[in-house]
Amino acid sequence: MHIRDGILAPEVCLVAGAISLGAITYSLRRLRFDLEDRAVPLTGMMAAIVFAGQMVNFPLFGLPVSGHLLGGVLAAVMLGPWAGCLAISMVLIVQAVLFSDGGLMSLGANILNMAVVGAWGGYAVYATIRRMLGNGAAATVSAAVIAAWLSVLGAAALFCAEFLCSSRSAGVDPRGVLSLMVLYHSLIGVGEALITGAVLSFVLARRADLVPTPNAPGSVGTIGRFAVTGLMAALAVAAIVAPFKSESPDGLDAAAQNLKFDKLEVERPPLVLDDYAIPVPEPVWWPALPVSLAGIVGTLVVFIAAVVLAGITRRNVVPIRVADGSHGN
Amino acid sequence: MGTSGIGSDAGSQSICHALPAGMKLLLTLGIILVAGLIPLEHWPAQGLLLALVFVGLSVAGVTMRYLVRRLALFLPLLLVFGLSVPMARSNDAAWSWTLSLWLRCTVSFMAGLWLVHVLPFRDLLTTLRYWHFPPALIAMLGFMYRYTFILWDELRRLRNARAARDFGGGPWWRVWSINSQVIGLLLLRAMERAERTHRAMLARGWDGSIRFLDGKD
Numbered sequence: 001m002h003i004r005d006g007i008l009a010p011e012v013c014l015v016a017g018a019i020s021l022g023a024i025t026y027s028l029r030r031l032r033f034d035l036e037d038r039a040v041p042l043t044g045m046m047a048a049i050v051f052a053g054q055m056v057n058f059p060l061f062g063l064p065v066s067g068h069l070l071g072g073v074l075a076a077v078m079l080g081p082w083a084g085c086l087a088i089s090m091v092l093i094v095q096a097v098l099f100s101d102g103g104l105m106s107l108g109a110n111i112l113n114m115a116v117v118g119a120w121g122g123y124a125v126y127a128t129i130r131r132m133l134g135n136g137a138a139a140t141v142s143a144a145v146i147a148a149w150l151s152v153l154g155a156a157a158l159f160c161a162e163f164l165c166s167s168r169s170a171g172v173d174p175r176g177v178l179s180l181m182v183l184y185h186s187l188i189g190v191g192e193a194l195i196t197g198a199v200l201s202f203v204l205a206r207r208a209d210l211v212p213t214p215n216a217p218g219s220v221g222t223i224g225r226f227a228v229t230g231l232m233a234a235l236a237v238a239a240i241v242a243p244f245k246s247e248s249p250d251g252l253d254a255a256a257q258n259l260k261f262d263k264l265e266v267e268r269p270p271l272v273l274d275d276y277a278i279p280v281p282e283p284v285w286w287p288a289l290p291v292s293l294a295g296i297v298g299t300l301v302v303f304i305a306a307v308v309l310a311g312i313t314r315r316n317v318v319p320i321r322v323a324d325g326s327h328g329n
Numbered sequence: 330m331g332t333s334g335i336g337s338d339a340g341s342q343s344i345c346h347a348l349p350a351g352m353k354l355l356l357t358l359g360i361i362l363v364a365g366l367i368p369l370e371h372w373p374a375q376g377l378l379l380a381l382v383f384v385g386l387s388v389a390g391v392t393m394r395y396l397v398r399r400l401a402l403f404l405p406l407l408l409v410f411g412l413s414v415p416m417a418r419s420n421d422a423a424w425s426w427t428l429s430l431w432l433r434c435t436v437s438f439m440a441g442l443w444l445v446h447v448l449p450f451r452d453l454l455t456t457l458r459y460w461h462f463p464p465a466l467i468a469m470l471g472f473m474y475r476y477t478f479i480l481w482d483e484l485r486r487l488r489n490a491r492a493a494r495d496f497g498g499g500p501w502w503r504v505w506s507i508n509s510q511v512i513g514l515l516l517l518r519a520m521e522r523a524e525r526t527h528r529a530m531l532a533r534g535w536d537g538s539i540r541f542l543d544g545k546d
Contacts, residue, residue: 004407005437006430010365028463038527040465044472045523051473052480053512059501069512078516086466090473097453100399100441105361167414167426180413195509202513210520 002095003110003159005103009166016162017108023116024089027082039083046075047087051094053199058191067191072118073148074196077126077140078203078211084119109162113155122151124228127214135213137204138310145197145306150232152189156181193302197309345389345443350452351459357444364436369429375436382439389447399442400435407434450474480519487511 008016031039050071058067071091076084089111095101102110126147133139160178204211345353360378367375386396411430415423457467491511 004403004434005361005441006365006433006435007410010362013365024466025463028465031465038524040468041472041527041530042520042523044469045476045519047469047473048476048480049516049519051477052484052515055481055484056508056512058505058508078520086469090466090470093470094450094473094477096441097448098445098450100438100445103361103437104358104441104444105365105437194505195512198506198509199513199516202510203516206513207517207520210517 002092002102003106003113003162005105007103007166008106008109008162010105012162012166013105013109016106016112020089020108020111020116023085023120024111027085030082031086043079043083043087044090046079046083047090047094050075050087051091054091058195060191067188069195069199070114070118070152070192071196072114073122073126073144073151073192074199076119076123077144077147077196077200080212080214081120081123084123085115088115088119109159113158113162117154117158118151121154121228121232122147123214125150125232128229130214137201137208140204140211141197141201142306142310144200145193145302145309148196149186149189149193149302152185152192153182154232156185190301190305194305194309197305201309201312343389343447345385345447348447350448350456353444353448354453354456357440360440361437364433364440367433369425369432372429372432375429375432379432379436379439382436382443385443386439386446389443391442391446396439396442400438403438404435407431476519476523479522480515483518484511484515487514 050069053071053074054068056068060067072084072088075087078084079087092102092107092110092115096104096107096110126143129143129146130139133143157178160181163177200211348356360382364375364378367378408431411427411434415427454467454471457470458464488511491507495507
């Protein structure tokens with residue numbers, strides 16, 4: 001997920017950095033804490049938790065690689081969008097400066113994709129769904145599961161936009177990039193959604209008081225939340241449907257037109273398409289079908305996970321003190 | 330701190346370590362920026378930059394072994410990523426784009442490694458404070474750095490405890506569920522610890538400013 005230096009053009013990094021700087025400043029202002037407040041050590045601790053949590057490897061169905069938590073939605077659910085955004089930003093800063101994991105110049109882009117989309121966007125989705133479903137533990141878990149999946153897809157789509165803006169000269173096929181990224185990230189997103197849901201369900205079963213209700217003062221307005229949720233959902237749908245248009249025009253194009261998918265073409269941002277009046281020869285080597293299939297399967301899995309995890313949580317909400325060998329101190 | 334051998338070793342002293350921290354940061358950013366701006370036609374300049382970074386790494390005392398290990402983790406991903414464009418559309422523009430991507434990314438990555446090696450985290454915080462970054466952000470970064478090592482130890486204890494109780498393996502969903510519980514438990518303990526720490530800090534007169542032991546306060 002981390003963008004390395006050299007992949008994005010300097011001017012794109014600059015713009016993304018400016019936006020991220022604005023987002024961090026705004027988050028700091030919205031928190032409005034005194035320095036003595038507990039928000040300072042708590043946010044630092046949340047950043048450390050996400051960082052340490054990323055060390056836990058999750059095996060990927062027998063593959064030699066493994067995945068890990070990203071944590072944007074988890075942090076936002078536990079601390080609210082502003083502190084959550086700060087926590088993830090700090091994780092990214094420390095990873096870049098201390099581990100050379102993710103670039104220095106592209107730090108702004110990384111913060112934009114993962115902290116701002118992850119925490120702000122994810123929280124908006126979470127808060128909206130939770131408003132609709134109520135304040136029970138089950139509602140909390142399913143809202144977080146869906147928000148986590150959408151936030152990963154949103155980050156992937158944003159990366160595509162940044163990448164296309166910085167590499168116009170190479171004649172990159174925008175749909176090809178988009179479908180490849182969506183194929184990967186709809187799967188990564190399922191992992192993220194499962195982990196976020198399971199962790200949250202564990203926390204809710206033991207210390208439900210640690211998870212705040214999203215209607216507390218200082219959170220986003222309802223209209224803003226709905227707007228962001230709609231945007232993220234549209235993005236996910238567009239990302240899943242878009243590859244249908246990239247296939248050679250005869251068969252699938254007709255299908256797309258029948259299904260009224262062709263309207264999506266109009267909505268695409270002009271800045272990506274500037275140079276693409278050139279007729280595209282079409283040896284696109286990632287076919288559309290697996291991508292869309294992955295998207296659809298991903299959606300189903302996420303919804304099933306939301307329901308199942310919510311069910312488990314509902315059964316588990318009894319304050320159990322685990323004998324976990326904690327030493328206190 | 331730095332128990333895990335991460336970050337820069339304060340013990341080693343080279344010309345690179347002696348530079349002011351702000352200069353190290355700006356130098357690295359400058360090199361990455363220049364590497365990003367050089368077009369492929371001027372590849373000798375890119376090579377020169379690569380040689381410069383390599384000299385910097387050697388002067389800073391980075392061992393060849395460490396460098397090779399880091400590059401071995403980094404280069405395969407970069408190769409695959411760079412190849413994705415010419416494979417979709419093989420023309421000259423795509424190939425030259427890939428080549429310049431490989432060069433740019435390698436130079437930037439090695440410059441980043443140099444920075445990691447010569448800049449202690451505390452110096453970074455001091456520099457950020459000198460550049461008037463918001464004090465709240467710097468305080469949080471300081472806390473995070475401190476807590477990270479504590480939580481790593483905590484995580485190790487949790488993993489040991491788990492390893493002592495199950496024999497590993499099992500179907501993937503079981504491993505996933507156990508791992509999620511480990512993270513959840515870490516989260517609970519850490520949040521409780523943060524609250525205790527905060528109360529202890531208040532009891533000791535915490536007023537929101539972090540003191541450094543470098544005589545600048």
